[in-house]
Amino acid sequence: MAELIVALDFDKAGDAYDLAEKIQGVVPWVKVGLELFIAEGPQIVQKFKAIGFNVFLDLKLYDIPNTVKGAAQSACQAGADLLTVHLSGGRRMCEAALEVSRTHGEAMKIFGVSVLTSFAEGELIGYDGTLSDLVGLLAKGACEWGMHGIVCSGHEVEKIKKIAPQIKCLTPGIRLDENGAGDDQRRIMTPRKAVAAGSDYLVVGRPITRAKDPRSVAVVINTEMNEALEELNK
Ligand SMILES: O=c1ccn([C@@H]2O[C@H](COP(=O)(O)O)[C@@H](O)[C@H]2O)c(=O)[nH]1
Numbered sequence: 366m367a368e369l370i371v372a373l374d375f376d377k378a379g380d381a382y383d384l385a386e387k388i389q390g391v392v393p394w395v396k397v398g399l400e401l402f403i404a405e406g407p408q409i410v411q412k413f414k415a416i417g418f419n420v421f422l423d424l425k426l427y428d429i430p431n432t433v434k435g436a437a438q439s440a441c442q443a444g445a446d447l448l449t450v451h452l453s454g455g456r457r458m459c460e461a462a463l464e465v466s467r468t469h470g471e472a473m474k475i476f477g478v479s480v481l482t483s484f485a486e487g488e489l490i491g492y493d494g495t496l497s498d499l500v501g502l503l504a505k506g507a508c509e510w511g512m513h514g515i516v517c518s519g520h521e522v523e524k525i526k527k528i529a530p531q532i533k534c535l536t537p538g539i540r541l542d543e544n545g546a547g548d549d550q551r552r553i554m555t556p557r558k559a560v561a562a563g564s565d566y567l568v569v570g571r572p573i574t575r576a577k578d579p580r581s582v583a584v585v586i587n588t589e590m591n592e593a594l595e596e597l598n599k
Pocket residue numbers: 372374396398423478480481482483516517537538539550568569570571572
């Protein structure tokens with residue numbers, strides 16, 4: 366089953382709650398990212414938990430292992446269900462976050478960010494290969510290290526699932542119109558195609574948060590996701 370996560374990229378708790386109220390009952394997860402977390406602090410996580418949402422804390426940690434371990438501990442205490450670290454932080458850094466998760470019965474899952482969906486081919490400094498190859502390489506590491514999941518664009522999901530069928534894929538860069546996001550995202554995909562490719566979680570921000578009727582857009586996305594799943598299970 367694929368699940369929808371709505372990215373609450375706001376700088377005020379009030380705006381985030383207003384949006385969360387509109388999607389309650391339709392969407393099981395909210396994402397708290399850097400903007401909201403820095404503005405409101407870790408208590409924001411508990412507040413969304415208290416009103417029934419699972420919380421994806423997308424802090425994309427990248428630091429020395431000891432610092433990441435401390436940050437993961439704080440995230441776990443705040444009540445996050447899922448935390449991100451950058452896979453490019455390497456084995457020891459990712460394992461430091463995983464150790465915290467294991468100490469707490471793996472209640473908080475650790476997902477590794479591969480290559481941000483805002484990158485297009487040729488944009489990574491000092492790297493001449495394809496982004497798909499780089500994601501594949503990082504996915505192999507993620508599997509060896511025991512990561513719970515990988516953050517990747519929809520275009521890399523099939524490749525990752527071939528390398529590691531058991532690992533979860535979380536996909537941002539979701540757009541209802543696949544012809545172009547017209548924004549900062551570069552590797553985009555429709556909800557239907559991302560689920561058909563095998564993605565387990567779709568993260569959607571602006572297509573829902575900036576819509577006139579966020580709940581209706583969330584319903585449309587859920588419908589696409591369910592139809593794609595039914596097609597897969599035929
Ligand atoms: O590679 C990545 C990793 C994380 N994100 C996050 O997902 C949402 C996407 O929001 P949209 O408004 O739908 O573009 C956002 O919070 C990012 O921080 C990502 O886009 N790409």
